Amino acid sequence: MTTPHDVPCGTHGAVVWLTGLSGAGKSTVAELLAAELRHRAHPVEVLDGDEVRRFLTAGLGFSREDRDTNVRRIGYVASLLAKHGVTVITAAISPYAATRAEVRAMAPAFVEVFVDAPLEVCAARDVKGLYEKAFAGELDGFTGVSDPYEPPRAPDVHLRTDRSEAADCVDRLVEELARRGLLQAAAR
Numbered sequence: 504m505t506t507p508h509d510v511p512c513g514t515h516g517a518v519v520w521l522t523g524l525s526g527a528g529k530s531t532v533a534e535l536l537a538a539e540l541r542h543r544a545h546p547v548e549v550l551d552g553d554e555v556r557r558f559l560t561a562g563l564g565f566s567r568e569d570r571d572t573n574v575r576r577i578g579y580v581a582s583l584l585a586k587h588g589v590t591v592i593t594a595a596i597s598p599y600a601a602t603r604a605e606v607r608a609m610a611p612a613f614v615e616v617f618v619d620a621p622l623e624v625c626a627a628r629d630v631k632g633l634y635e636k637a638f639a640g641e642l643d644g645f646t647g648v649s650d651p652y653e654p655p656r657a658p659d660v661h662l663r664t665d666r667s668e669a670a671d672c673v674d675r676l677v678e679e680l681a682r683r684g685l686l687q688a689a690a691r
């Protein structure tokens with residue numbers, strides 16, 4: 504694998520790793536941030552858990568082993584892209600701290616973002632109706648209900664989506680990327 508030193512001068516790839524419960528707001532924030540970066544002509548890709556599971560990690564389930572495989576594959580692809588100057592925004596629950604630490608180590612620059620809202624808020628949003636099924640016992644091993652979620656202890660950014668509008672969350676992320684020098688346009 505290449506190291507960060509192999510990145511061509513002038514590129515500023517990074518992995519913006521969104522982690523949080525289902526319904527916390529990962530996809531929403533990912534898409535809004537991607538739109539903002541595209542608007543600035545910054546190369547960006549979104550690897551969303553749901554979509555990734557249809558292609559890159561099709562066939563995996565939600566055991567710890569399968570979740571870890573899913574997260575590692577996302578981390579690997581994200582890092583490859585980031586090494587070529589792309590800002591990659593990932594949006595997978597990624598419930599285990601140890602696996603998040605593994606993918607951090609792969610990336611040339613890594614910003615861990617805790618997309619946080621209380622379980623009751625996520626369940627009330629119930630974007631896909633899965634919480635209702637999980638609470639009714641019709642869905643086993645659902646994160647936060649009958650499966651673990653290990654919150655980041657020291658995330659690079661902590662967003663409370665029950666307290667801040669999505670647009671404000673995105674502003675904070677843009678500020679953080681700029682602060683880290685990760686927003687300059689890539690060399691073409």
Ligand SMILES: Nc1ncnc2c1ncn2[C@@H]1O[C@H](COP(=O)(O)OS(=O)(=O)O)[C@@H](OP(=O)(O)O)[C@H]1O
Pocket residue numbers: 524525526530552553556565569570571573574594595596597598631633643644645646650
């Ligand atoms: N058992 C169980 N637990 C959690 N989530 C479940 C489960 N079964 C299906 N789903 C749906 O799959 C989405 C989570 O997939 P991820 O790839 O992000 O999960 S993980 O990172 O591998 O843990 C998650 O999408 P989001 O709501 O976007 O997070 C759910 O819609």
Ligand SMILES: Nc1ncnc2c1ncn2[C@@H]1O[C@H](COP(=O)(O)OP(=O)(O)O)[C@@H](O)[C@H]1O
Pocket residue numbers: 523524525526527528529530531532594618628630663664665667668669670672
């Ligand atoms: N500050 C916020 N950030 C992101 N989503 C928010 C926010 N406030 C409310 N929401 C709503 O919460 C829901 C989050 O759903 P989604 O983005 O699919 O979550 P996830 O990808 O984490 O499962 C959406 O309906 C979104 O409109």
